[in-house]
Amino acid sequence: MKREQLIAQIKIKKSFLCVGLDTDLTLIPEFLLDYEDPVLEFNKRIIEATHDLCIAYKPNSAFYESRGLEGWKSLIETSKHIPSSCLSIIDAKRGDIGNTSSMYAKAFFDPESSGMNFDAITIAPYMGSDSVKPFLAFQDKWVILLALTSNEGGKDFQFIETGTCRLFENVIQKANTWAGNDRMMYVVGASQGDEFLNIRKYAPDHFLLVPGVGAQGGSLQDVCKYGLSESCGLIVNSSRSIIYASSGEDFAQRAREEAKKLQSEMAEILGGIGF
Amino acid sequence: MKREQLIAQIKIKKSFLCVGLDTDLTLIPEFLLDYEDPVLEFNKRIIEATHDLCIAYKPNSAFYESRGLEGWKSLIETSKHIPSSCLSIIDAKRGDIGNTSSMYAKAFFDPESSGMNFDAITIAPYMGSDSVKPFLAFQDKWVILLALTSNEGGKDFQFIETGTCRLFENVIQKANTWAGNDRMMYVVGASQGDEFLNIRKYAPDHFLLVPGVGAQGGSLQDVCKYGLSESCGLIVNSSRSIIYASSGEDFAQRAREEAKKLQSEMAEILGGIGF
Numbered sequence: 001m002k003r004e005q006l007i008a009q010i011k012i013k014k015s016f017l018c019v020g021l022d023t024d025l026t027l028i029p030e031f032l033l034d035y036e037d038p039v040l041e042f043n044k045r046i047i048e049a050t051h052d053l054c055i056a057y058k059p060n061s062a063f064y065e066s067r068g069l070e071g072w073k074s075l076i077e078t079s080k081h082i083p084s085s086c087l088s089i090i091d092a093k094r095g096d097i098g099n100t101s102s103m104y105a106k107a108f109f110d111p112e113s114s115g116m117n118f119d120a121i122t123i124a125p126y127m128g129s130d131s132v133k134p135f136l137a138f139q140d141k142w143v144i145l146l147a148l149t150s151n152e153g154g155k156d157f158q159f160i161e162t163g164t165c166r167l168f169e170n171v172i173q174k175a176n177t178w179a180g181n182d183r184m185m186y187v188v189g190a191s192q193g194d195e196f197l198n199i200r201k202y203a204p205d206h207f208l209l210v211p212g213v214g215a216q217g218g219s220l221q222d223v224c225k226y227g228l229s230e231s232c233g234l235i236v237n238s239s240r241s242i243i244y245a246s247s248g249e250d251f252a253q254r255a256r257e258e259a260k261k262l263q264s265e266m267a268e269i270l271g272g273i274g275f
Numbered sequence: 276m277k278r279e280q281l282i283a284q285i286k287i288k289k290s291f292l293c294v295g296l297d298t299d300l301t302l303i304p305e306f307l308l309d310y311e312d313p314v315l316e317f318n319k320r321i322i323e324a325t326h327d328l329c330i331a332y333k334p335n336s337a338f339y340e341s342r343g344l345e346g347w348k349s350l351i352e353t354s355k356h357i358p359s360s361c362l363s364i365i366d367a368k369r370g371d372i373g374n375t376s377s378m379y380a381k382a383f384f385d386p387e388s389s390g391m392n393f394d395a396i397t398i399a400p401y402m403g404s405d406s407v408k409p410f411l412a413f414q415d416k417w418v419i420l421l422a423l424t425s426n427e428g429g430k431d432f433q434f435i436e437t438g439t440c441r442l443f444e445n446v447i448q449k450a451n452t453w454a455g456n457d458r459m460m461y462v463v464g465a466s467q468g469d470e471f472l473n474i475r476k477y478a479p480d481h482f483l484l485v486p487g488v489g490a491q492g493g494s495l496q497d498v499c500k501y502g503l504s505e506s507c508g509l510i511v512n513s514s515r516s517i518i519y520a521s522s523g524e525d526f527a528q529r530a531r532e533e534a535k536k537l538q539s540e541m542a543e544i545l546g547g548i549g550f
């Protein structure tokens with residue numbers, strides 16, 4: 001998906017919501033367990049109920065891998081049910097030396113090889129440029145590089161002073177030389193508050209993928225106050241607070257209601273920048 | 276596998292060799308393509324031909340993921356064919372917030388959940404302590420944390436000065452507080468030469484997983500000159516130069532010969548420290 005298509009979707013839907021598909025077999029409604037692939041059935045119904053309110057879906061690879069072969073099958077099938085009008089993000093935090101990253105890129109970007117054709121993948125920066133570039137070799141695909149995460153352990157290394165700036169700022173500066181804002185996004189946790197102002201110094205109009213709104217405690221208002229750019233520049237993810245809004249037969253309807261609340265807030269915010 | 280069991284295996288086999296199973300469907304002997312699972316057949320024969328010469332096997336997850344569902348199946352089946360006397364390492368470079376890392380740990384350490392029961396996993400450090408700790412919750416399992424990698428891009432961040440030391444040294448110092456040398460290892464690329472001396476200041480008797488000997492150009496003699504500890508402290512990986520020594524029917528025999536060359540060198544080196 002191209003940057004202008006993404007921005008067009010944000011304008012059409014008045015939304016920059018990403019629904020995280022962290023689908024856990026032990027948390028989905030019990031009646032779905034009668035289906036051949038309960039996780040796929042759950043995801044299909046969540047997608048059906050929310051696709052007009054969000055502009056992206058983000059399956060979290062770990063939740064599928066934890067179930068072995070069955071889980072990998074659910075992931076492949078789920079990827080095929082994400083509408084092409086939505087950005088499909090695989091949250092996989094991969095990254096390795098060049099020839100190995102090429103294999104990871106095939107795993108998630110090359111449907112003939114692996115059955116999956118995601119638009120974007122999350123990547124860990126520690127191994128540097130050649131661990132990232134193989135993903136950029138695929139046309140119109142995105143790298144979403146970890147910059148400043150919202151977990152407690154994120155402070156262990158990301159805030160380290162590295163001369164003129166901190167490590168997460170150093171990551172953004174270097175990665176800006178690997179690709180432009182049409183191919184590269186950064187992960188910034190929702191709880192980072194006014195750190196978004198610093199991020200915007202280095203990435204004034206990049207899209208930022210922002211997890212942590214909802215169950216993880218981040219506030220949409222704070223994220224937008226400091227993080228919004230003139231092209232919106234935000235993709236705000238919510239997983240648990242949407243997909244597990246109910247554990248009953250009404251789970252999809254309740255997911256829609258939760259997504260609608262966030263989308264309505266977003267519509268108002270977007271109005272403020274003339275979208 | 277416990278540390279003392281690993282050291283015992285090194286003494287018995289006079290080897291600290293790890294065979295990397297970076298198995299690529301396009302590089303294995305053609306006659307294997309007639310088998311139902313050519314990659315599994317290849318791996319089984321490599322293991323059969325080398326298991327008395329090495330103390331570890333390391334499948335590289337990317338090579339399996341690139342083939343979609345079939346590849347994941349090959350990985351699960353391969354994991355079952357690694358003898359319990361050898362350390363089984365999944366080279367997966369994972370790492371995410373706590374609840375997601377727990378899922379990755381289940382994927383590779385919990386056979387009831389996923390079908391896989393590896394002894395050790397490679398982890399990227401960027402997201403800090405809570406991205407690592409869920410793997411340590413599994414008894415006798417190892418985390419092998421990226422410290423100083425041998426790829427060109429490794430220089431982008433790992434050598435950054437962070438006050439009193441460089442980032443890779445900072446990673447080792449912090450990770451030493453998360454687990455001892457009985458549960459934590461570090462990845463250090465074979466081409467790092469006398470940087471091993473600096474690593475040993477911070478991790479005097481940790482095991483280091485050293486990729487890059489052989490096809491990637493690192494020298495076993497250099498690695499040992501600077502990296503050997505009194506408990507050996509090295510697991511040296513070679514992938515391509517062993518497993519692709521021949522593309523003919525003799526591939527397993529030729530793999531054995533290449534493994535034997537390295538093991539003979541290692542036996543001599545180990546003799547020098549009284550093993």
